[in-house]
Amino acid sequence: MSSMSSLHIQVGLPTDLSVTAARLYADAFQRKLSPILGPRPTLEAILQAALYPPNAIVALHDGALLGLAGIQHQQKHFVDVGWSHLRQFHGTLGALGRAGLGLLLMRPHRPDELLMDGIAVDSSARGQGIGSLLLEAVCDFAHREGYARVRLDVIDTNPGARRLYERHGFRAVHTQSLGWLKPVFGFGSAIEMVKSVKGETP
């Protein structure tokens, strides 16, 4: 899809990298996901079981995974956690409470928007432009597939990521407060940001 020196960006996670992808995703989103999926290593195990490899845009360097951006495409999330995953790892009662919490982070599906499910770069490779390349690749993909916009959420405790999105043309359109659940998830609100990709040249 695109490359810079020996860095390669492609659509689709090679399936043999699912374990690494789950680790990378857990490193980046542990604070937000653990209340729903559980502490490590359960978090990593559920992610690994629930990953849908085609719905990721990944950055590879000599075959090693340096970063990934999950996308929701053709009705599938990159991290597609279902009731069966929760019940397998937490039992029926535990799964009920966790599914309830999960509903709070759900976003409505809008057919003309590509939802970015989360972007993460290996901590040793941040600040070198990989996140920017992944974001551009997500927007190119959205344009090619005929979506009008790309949508993502950024939490209020992550101003660095918000700056990155703004530099790439994303604009905040809505803020959803977590209210009394702030201590559970460790952030107070999620800001929805969108970028139009209609007129873009891929």
Ligand SMILES: CC(C)(COP(=O)(O)OP(=O)(O)OC[C@H]1O[C@@H](n2cnc3c(N)ncnc32)[C@H](O)[C@@H]1OP(=O)(O)O)[C@@H](O)C(=O)NCCC(=O)NCCS
């Ligand atoms: C956000 C993230 C994907 C950016 O990837 P990256 O490869 O470092 O991005 P780039 O090199 O293209 O751009 C760097 C910019 O990312 C942002 N950034 C956020 N966290 C950063 C970190 N730990 N190290 C470096 N940059 C970071 C900054 O805005 C930085 O630019 P600036 O500080 O000069 O304004 C990466 O930092 C990451 O994986 N963070 C943890 C997971 C996360 O927060 N994901 C976003 C959830 S909404």
